Amino acid sequence: MTIRLVVNGRPRDLEVAPHALLLDVLRDTLDLKGAKRSCDTQVCGACTVLVDGLAVSACTYLAVEADGRSVLTVEGLADGESLHPLQRAFVEAGAVQCGFCTSGMLLTAKAMLAENRTPTRDDVLHYLRGSLCRCTGYRKIVDAVLAAAETAR
Amino acid sequence: MLRPFTLHRPETAEEACALLAGLGEEAAAYAGGTELLLMMKLGLLRPRHLVDVKRIRGFGDIGLEPLSGRRLTIGAAVTHRAVEQSALVRARCPLVSSVARHVANVRVRNVGTVGGNLAFADPHSDLATLFLTLDASVELLSPRGRRELPLDDFVRGPWETSRASDELLGSVTLTPWASDTAAAYVKFGVHERPTLAVAAALRLDGTTGAGRNGRDRIVEARVAVGCVSLKPVRMAAAEARLTDLSIGDLDDAARAAADAAAAGVDPADDLYGSADYKREMVAVFVGRALRIAAARARGAESAARFPHTVVA
Amino acid sequence: MSARPLRVVGHPVPRVDAIEKVTGRARYVTDLTLPGMAHAKVLRSPYAHARVRRVDVTRARARPGVFAALAGADLTWCDPYYGPAYRDRPVLAIGVARYEGEPVAAVAAVDEATAEEALELIDVDYEPLAPVMTLEEALAEDAPLVHAGQPPAGHFADLSTLRPRPGTNICHQFQFARGDAAAALGGADVVVEDAYRFPPVQHVALEPHAAVAAWDETGALTLWASTQNPYSVRVELAKMFDVPLARIRVVVPHLGGGFGSKTYAKLEPLAATLARAAARPVRLAASVPEAFQTVRRCASRVAVRAGFRRDGTLVAVACDADYDVGAYADIGPRVVQKGTYTATGPYRVPHVRLEARAVYTNTTPGGAFRGFGVPQLAWALESLFDVAADRLDRDPVDLRRQNFLAHGEEFAPGDTPIDGKLEESLSRAAEAIGWTRAPAADRGRGVAAMLKASVAPSVSEAIVRLHADGSVTVLASAVEMGQGTRTVLTQIAAEVLSVPLARVTVVQPDTAVTPYDQTTSSSRSTAMTGRAVQVAAEDVRDQLLAIAAQNLGVAARELALADGAVVAPARRLTYPEALALKFGMSGGELIGRGVIAPGRTAAPLGGSTPFWEMAVGAAEVSVDEETGAVRVERYVSVADVGRAINPLLLEGQDEGGVVQGLGHTLLEEMLYADGHLLNGTLLVYRVPRADDTPSELECHFVENADGSGPFGAKGAGEGSLIPVSPAVANALARLTGVRLRDLPLTPERVWRALRARSPRA
Known part of the structure; x- marks a missing residue:
C-alpha cells in the first residue's frame, strides 16, 4: 500500500505492506534508529514516537495508520544542531544513562508538555507510567521534564 | 512480528459485516490494534484478514442516544483518549472520563478503543467493570441485522463474548446515573494490568433537599467487581446491604457490603495472587470504594492514598 | 606531583x-x-527437561530465503560447548534440553519473517x-x-579449583573457615539464626x-x-572455532x-x-522473553547463625548458602x-x-547480576543483625557501628585491608534519615x-x-x-594531560584496536581501567616533560x-610545538601505556581485591495494613567511593541501583509452575516504574581519596543496591513487628505475615 506521511517535517511517499509495523518502517526503511524495540508489548515505551502529536507504541502500530499523518521521532526533536529544551534538560540533569529508553522518554515528555504546560511531579509520574528505565531510578528524568517545563514558561 | 494479512477498510457497517460474514474465522475486526496486534505478534491469533472499523460512519462518535436523548452512546472505534477528553462524557458520565485517564498507559489510550477493549473481554480490563454499573448495553451488527445486548450477557468469560463471528461490535450505550449519584472507581495491583477493580455508585434521595433524611438516604447502590471472577460482576448482595440506608451509617454498612461482595466473587490462584488474598482484597477495596463515594456524596474528596492503587 | 586543584x-x-x-x-x-x-x-x-531424540531441519533448510538451519547435531565442525566456569553449555541442545527456552535449533534467513516461518518447519522429537x-x-x-557427566572447566584461574560433586546436582562447593565457629557459637551469649530466600530475578536491560x-x-x-566483556567472548569463540585470539575481533x-x-x-x-x-x-537479536531465557540472578537460600557476646560483640558467623545456578553454570560458581x-x-x-553450594536446576541459567552473590547474603546477615539488636536490646545502628571493621583492618589474611570508613557512611545515612528522631x-x-570485593586478580590495560x-x-x-x-x-x-574534555576521544571497545x-x-x-588510563596519560605526560626539558x-x-602546554617558570611549549620538536615535522604522536595487573596473591580467592565496595542504606517505609502493600517513602544511600570522579553520574548510578534494588525487594520474581516460567514478559513481570521511586531519594558519597584507583577513587555502583532489601525489611519489622525472610x-506476602501476627477480629 502506498502511504503519504510527514516524518520529522519531511514529506514521504512510501510503499509498505499492510502488516508492516511503524517501528520497522522507521528503523529499516527510513533508517531512523532512535526508536528502539524492547518489550514489544506496549509496556516499556522504548519505541515511542509521536503521530500527530500523540505518543504511540510504534512496535504495535501499523505503518499504514500513519498515512496522511505527521510522525515525529527523536531524530526530529532538535532544530538542526540546536537541542530541544527537553534534550538540553536531559543532558544537564543527568537523565540519560544507557540511552535505550531516552528517545521514548523525550517524546512522551514532549507530548505531555503539549497538553499540560505546567505539570506537577504527579502529572509527570502519571504520564510516564508506561515508560520504563532500568538505569536511572527515574528521579533525574522527572527532574529533567519539570526543568524543561519551567524553561518553556 | 506480524504475519501478512489483507487489510480491508470498509466505510459502512454493512460492508464490514459482509466482510466478516464472508471471511469467517479468517478475519478479525481491527480498530486500535492494542490488543489484536499484540496477540498476533505473540502468535495467539493469526487472522489472514483485518477489517478496519475505524472508517465506518458513526464508529468514532460519542453522542446521546436519539431515542432516549439521555443515554450515552460511545462508538466502538472511540479511543480511550477521546473518552477522557469528551465534554459530553464528562458532563453525563464523569467517572467514565476519569477512568479512561487511567487505562493502561498513555500510548495505549491514544490508540486503543472502547470497542476493542470490550470485544476482547480481557478479564483485567477496566471498562467492563465500570460499565456494568451504568447499565451498559452493546450494539451488535451483522448481515442478519442489529441486536442490542446487556453488557453482562455480552461478556461471557475471559476473552469470551457472545459475539458471533459475523457480528461487529458497533457501540456501547451507557445509562448515566441520576444526578445526586456519588461514585468511585478503585483498582489495585502491581502488574501492568489490575489485580482487581471496583466500581461503586450510590444514588441519594434528592427530593427533599436539606430535610432530615433528604439527600442523605441511599436509594440505590451499584457495586461491580472486576478482574477477580471469570468476568466482571455486579454484586447484588452487596448492593442490597446498602440500599435505603442513611449515608451517615455507611461505615458499618460498607463493611457488611464488602463482606457480601467478597462472598460473591469466585477467584482463582494465579499470577495476580492467591484466591483467598484476592477475596479479602475485594472486601478491602469494595469498602474503600464505598467510603470514597460516600465522601464525595458529602462533597469531600478523600485525601487517602494507597500504594499500588488508582482511585478514579 | 603537584597538589594543584582538579x-x-x-x-x-x-x-x-x-x-x-x-x-x-x-x-x-x-x-x-x-x-x-x-x-x-x-x-x-518447550520443556524444562527433555531428551532431544531427533531434530529435523531439512524442510527449514529447503525453504527459499533460508541460508542456514542448524541443530546441535550439525555442529561437528566446531567445539559446540562454551561457558566461563564449566564448558557445559552447548550452542544448541545436544541430546538433552535442560531448561525451558534452551536453544534447540536456529535459522538464518533473508529476513526475520522468513526465519520465523522456517522455524515452524523444524520437527523436534x-x-x-x-x-x-x-x-x-x-x-x-x-x-x-x-x-x-562432569563438564570440563572453563577459562578462569580463580575457578580452576572447581569442586563438583559427581552424581549430584551440585556443580561447585565453596568452603571458608577462620577460627572455630562451632565452639564460638556454643559459647556465645546470644545466638540468632534463620534462613532467608532470595528470588530468581531478571536484569531487564531495556536492550535485550x-x-x-561476520566471517x-x-x-x-x-x-x-x-x-560487557569482549575479551572473554573472544576467548570462548577462539576455543570453539580453534582460531587464534588475534583473528577474532569483538566490537x-x-x-x-x-x-x-x-x-x-x-x-x-x-x-558466529x-x-x-x-x-x-548474521544478526541475532533476542526479544525480552528470550532474555528471560538467557540469564537471571542466582536464586538462593541462605541459613545464617550469628553469635554475639552480651556487650554486642559479634564473635561468630556460620553460613550455609545454596544458590540455584540454573541449567548451566555460566559464572554461577564464581557468584557463589x-x-x-x-x-x-x-x-x-x-x-x-x-x-x-552452586546447584544445577532445570531453569534459565543463573549468572552475574549487579551485586554478584552479595545481595543474597546481605539479605540474610543484615536482617539477622536487626534480630540480634532486638535480642540484645540495642539500637541497630549502634550495634553495627560497634562491630564494623576499621579502616586498615584485615578482612582476611592476604586480602586487601579495609580501605574506607564504614562508620562515616553509617553516621551520614543515620543523620540523613533522621535516625535519632x-x-x-x-x-x-x-x-x-554492605561490603563487597571486586574481582581479583584482574587486568586492565590502556x-x-x-x-x-x-x-x-x-x-x-x-x-x-x-x-x-x-x-x-x-x-x-x-x-592528567590538562586538555579540555572535548579534546579527548575514548574509542569504543574493539579487541582489534583497544587493549585488554x-x-x-x-x-x-573506574578503579582499574581508569587507573590504567591515568598511568598511560602520565606516561605521555612524562614524555612531554622530557621533550620540554631537553628543548628548554x-x-x-x-x-x-x-x-x-608544558609550562616552565618563564616559558611555555604547546603540545603541537613539543611534538614538532620531537619529530622534526608536523606528524608523529606520543603513545602512553598503562597496565594494571596486580597478579595473584595469597588471599583466599587467589587475588586481593583492588578495593572494597562499602555502602549503607537507610529506608523509611509505610505499609497499607489492609493490603500488605509496602511503600518506601524515603531512602538514603551512602557509598564510600574514595573520590567521585563524576558526582552527577555517580549519583544517577546509585539512584538507579536503589530503584533496581526496590525491584527485587518489593516486586520482582521469576515464577515457575509445572516446569514453565509463568511471567517472562513485561506484561506480568513488573519492574519498578517512575511512581515506585521513593519521593525522597538521596544518594551521598564518602570521599576520603583512600582508594587504589585514580585520584583515590574506588569502585561504585553495586553498593547502593545491596542494602535495599534488608533496610526495607528492617524498617518494616520496626514498624509492624513482622520479620519477613522471603x-x-x-503485598500478598506482607499481608499474610501481618495477618499471622494479629488475626482479623
Whole structure:
C-alpha cells in the first residue's frame, strides 16, 4: 500500500505492506534508529514516537495508520544542531544513562508538555507510567521534564 | 512480528459485516490494534484478514442516544483518549472520563478503543467493570441485522463474548446515573494490568433537599467487581446491604457490603495472587470504594492514598 | 606531583555521550546493518527437561530465503560447548534440553519473517524428562540429574579449583573457615539464626542481548556484540572455532544496559556459528522473553547463625548458602564463592564457617547480576543483625557501628585491608534519615550495610595517544553501558594531560584496536581501567616533560602541564610545538601505556581485591495494613567511593541501583509452575516504574581519596543496591513487628505475615 506521511517535517511517499509495523518502517526503511524495540508489548515505551502529536507504541502500530499523518521521532526533536529544551534538560540533569529508553522518554515528555504546560511531579509520574528505565531510578528524568517545563514558561 | 494479512477498510457497517460474514474465522475486526496486534505478534491469533472499523460512519462518535436523548452512546472505534477528553462524557458520565485517564498507559489510550477493549473481554480490563454499573448495553451488527445486548450477557468469560463471528461490535450505550449519584472507581495491583477493580455508585434521595433524611438516604447502590471472577460482576448482595440506608451509617454498612461482595466473587490462584488474598482484597477495596463515594456524596474528596492503587 | 586543584575530575560534567543519546544518533548492536546480512531466529525447548531424540531441519533448510538451519547435531565442525566456569553449555541442545527456552535449533534467513516461518518447519522429537525446578528438588536424594557427566572447566584461574560433586546436582562447593565457629557459637551469649530466600530475578536491560557476526574471506571473525566483556567472548569463540585470539575481533557499540546480564558469552557463539554456516553476516537479536531465557540472578537460600557476646560483640558467623545456578553454570560458581566469601559483611568476626553450594536446576541459567552473590547474603546477615539488636536490646545502628571493621583492618589474611570508613557512611545515612528522631506513627525506619570485593586478580590495560594537534585518543576496553565509564575515562585523561574534555576521544571497545580489559563488571572500571588510563596519560605526560626539558634546558621537575602546554617558570611549549620538536615535522604522536595487573596473591580467592565496595542504606517505609502493600517513602544511600570522579553520574548510578534494588525487594520474581516460567514478559513481570521511586531519594558519597584507583577513587555502583532489601525489611519489622525472610515483599506476602501476627477480629 502506498502511504503519504510527514516524518520529522519531511514529506514521504512510501510503499509498505499492510502488516508492516511503524517501528520497522522507521528503523529499516527510513533508517531512523532512535526508536528502539524492547518489550514489544506496549509496556516499556522504548519505541515511542509521536503521530500527530500523540505518543504511540510504534512496535504495535501499523505503518499504514500513519498515512496522511505527521510522525515525529527523536531524530526530529532538535532544530538542526540546536537541542530541544527537553534534550538540553536531559543532558544537564543527568537523565540519560544507557540511552535505550531516552528517545521514548523525550517524546512522551514532549507530548505531555503539549497538553499540560505546567505539570506537577504527579502529572509527570502519571504520564510516564508506561515508560520504563532500568538505569536511572527515574528521579533525574522527572527532574529533567519539570526543568524543561519551567524553561518553556 | 506480524504475519501478512489483507487489510480491508470498509466505510459502512454493512460492508464490514459482509466482510466478516464472508471471511469467517479468517478475519478479525481491527480498530486500535492494542490488543489484536499484540496477540498476533505473540502468535495467539493469526487472522489472514483485518477489517478496519475505524472508517465506518458513526464508529468514532460519542453522542446521546436519539431515542432516549439521555443515554450515552460511545462508538466502538472511540479511543480511550477521546473518552477522557469528551465534554459530553464528562458532563453525563464523569467517572467514565476519569477512568479512561487511567487505562493502561498513555500510548495505549491514544490508540486503543472502547470497542476493542470490550470485544476482547480481557478479564483485567477496566471498562467492563465500570460499565456494568451504568447499565451498559452493546450494539451488535451483522448481515442478519442489529441486536442490542446487556453488557453482562455480552461478556461471557475471559476473552469470551457472545459475539458471533459475523457480528461487529458497533457501540456501547451507557445509562448515566441520576444526578445526586456519588461514585468511585478503585483498582489495585502491581502488574501492568489490575489485580482487581471496583466500581461503586450510590444514588441519594434528592427530593427533599436539606430535610432530615433528604439527600442523605441511599436509594440505590451499584457495586461491580472486576478482574477477580471469570468476568466482571455486579454484586447484588452487596448492593442490597446498602440500599435505603442513611449515608451517615455507611461505615458499618460498607463493611457488611464488602463482606457480601467478597462472598460473591469466585477467584482463582494465579499470577495476580492467591484466591483467598484476592477475596479479602475485594472486601478491602469494595469498602474503600464505598467510603470514597460516600465522601464525595458529602462533597469531600478523600485525601487517602494507597500504594499500588488508582482511585478514579 | 603537584597538589594543584582538579579541573575536571570530581566535577559533575555532563556525560560525553549525552548528545548522541538524546538525538537518537547513538548506535546499539541492533541498529547496525551489514551488506548481505541475514537474520536469525531460534527454536527453543518447550520443556524444562527433555531428551532431544531427533531434530529435523531439512524442510527449514529447503525453504527459499533460508541460508542456514542448524541443530546441535550439525555442529561437528566446531567445539559446540562454551561457558566461563564449566564448558557445559552447548550452542544448541545436544541430546538433552535442560531448561525451558534452551536453544534447540536456529535459522538464518533473508529476513526475520522468513526465519520465523522456517522455524515452524523444524520437527523436534522430544521425550520429556522429570525436571528439578527448585533447590529442594535438585538436592533431594535420587534427584534427576541436570548434567549426567562432569563438564570440563572453563577459562578462569580463580575457578580452576572447581569442586563438583559427581552424581549430584551440585556443580561447585565453596568452603571458608577462620577460627572455630562451632565452639564460638556454643559459647556465645546470644545466638540468632534463620534462613532467608532470595528470588530468581531478571536484569531487564531495556536492550535485550544482540550480536552481529561476520566471517571474512581470510577466516577471521568479527562480532558486534552487546557484551560487557569482549575479551572473554573472544576467548570462548577462539576455543570453539580453534582460531587464534588475534583473528577474532569483538566490537562493542553502545550498550542498552547490562547489570551483569551481558557478561560472558551469551548469543555470540550462536551468531558466529550461524554466520559460518550461512557464509554471510548474521544478526541475532533476542526479544525480552528470550532474555528471560538467557540469564537471571542466582536464586538462593541462605541459613545464617550469628553469635554475639552480651556487650554486642559479634564473635561468630556460620553460613550455609545454596544458590540455584540454573541449567548451566555460566559464572554461577564464581557468584557463589565470591558472594559467600564476604558473607560476614563489613564486620569483624573472629570465628567464621562459610559453606556454599552452586546447584544445577532445570531453569534459565543463573549468572552475574549487579551485586554478584552479595545481595543474597546481605539479605540474610543484615536482617539477622536487626534480630540480634532486638535480642540484645540495642539500637541497630549502634550495634553495627560497634562491630564494623576499621579502616586498615584485615578482612582476611592476604586480602586487601579495609580501605574506607564504614562508620562515616553509617553516621551520614543515620543523620540523613533522621535516625535519632522518632518517625511518624505510620512510618518505620531501617538500616543495612554492605561490603563487597571486586574481582581479583584482574587486568586492565590502556593506551593514550597524543596527536600532533594536541588532541588525545584513549584506547581502553571498558564498555559504556550507561554507567558513564566513557565520561570518567575522558575526565581522567583530560585531567592528567590538562586538555579540555572535548579534546579527548575514548574509542569504543574493539579487541582489534583497544587493549585488554578483563571485564566491565564488579564495579571495577573506574578503579582499574581508569587507573590504567591515568598511568598511560602520565606516561605521555612524562614524555612531554622530557621533550620540554631537553628543548628548554630546564629540569623536568620544574615543569608542569597546563592548558595544553608544558609550562616552565618563564616559558611555555604547546603540545603541537613539543611534538614538532620531537619529530622534526608536523606528524608523529606520543603513545602512553598503562597496565594494571596486580597478579595473584595469597588471599583466599587467589587475588586481593583492588578495593572494597562499602555502602549503607537507610529506608523509611509505610505499609497499607489492609493490603500488605509496602511503600518506601524515603531512602538514603551512602557509598564510600574514595573520590567521585563524576558526582552527577555517580549519583544517577546509585539512584538507579536503589530503584533496581526496590525491584527485587518489593516486586520482582521469576515464577515457575509445572516446569514453565509463568511471567517472562513485561506484561506480568513488573519492574519498578517512575511512581515506585521513593519521593525522597538521596544518594551521598564518602570521599576520603583512600582508594587504589585514580585520584583515590574506588569502585561504585553495586553498593547502593545491596542494602535495599534488608533496610526495607528492617524498617518494616520496626514498624509492624513482622520479620519477613522471603523476597520479594509482595503485598500478598506482607499481608499474610501481618495477618499471622494479629488475626482479623
